[in-house]
Amino acid sequence: MGMSETLKAIADPVRRDILEMLKVEKKSAGEIGEKFNLTGATVSYHLSQLKKANLITENKYKNFIYYELNTSVFEDVLTWIYKLGGKA
Numbered sequence: 001m002g003m004s005e006t007l008k009a010i011a012d013p014v015r016r017d018i019l020e021m022l023k024v025e026k027k028s029a030g031e032i033g034e035k036f037n038l039t040g041a042t043v044s045y046h047l048s049q050l051k052k053a054n055l056i057t058e059n060k061y062k063n064f065i066y067y068e069l070n071t072s073v074f075e076d077v078l079t080w081i082y083k084l085g086g087k088a
Contacts, residue, residue, distance in 0.1 A: 002053075006077055009053035014038070015046050019069065022056060026068035 009015055018032055033043040047067060050056045055074075056067045 003077070003080060005053040006055065006073060009049050009055055012046070012049070015050055018046060018050065019055065022067060022069045026059070026066040028064045028066055030064075032067070 010019070014036065017036075021027060021032060021035065029040070029043055029047060032047070033040055036043065038046075047056070050067075051058065053073070054070055057070050058065050058067050060066075
């Protein structure tokens with residue numbers, strides 16, 4: 001995981017909204033796309049950026065791909081932020 005990719009990925013409000021959705025439960029790209037007024041290609045782009053930053057994982061089930069949070073990356077980011085503040 002690169003910190004630059006992670007911070008870039010969470011800087012976008014749509015991607016933050018996607019992460020909020022996935023906090024509740026895993027979802028398919030179609031389910032994610034239903035919540036936004038975006039093309040399928042744009043949703044795919046956002047998902048690819050989140051995957052590149054290792055913030056989400058994908059699991060295939062039958063004909064669908066489901067996305068879910070990778071919480072370990074958030075732990076790494078929080079540890080880094082705490083260290084900046086002189087903690088940990």
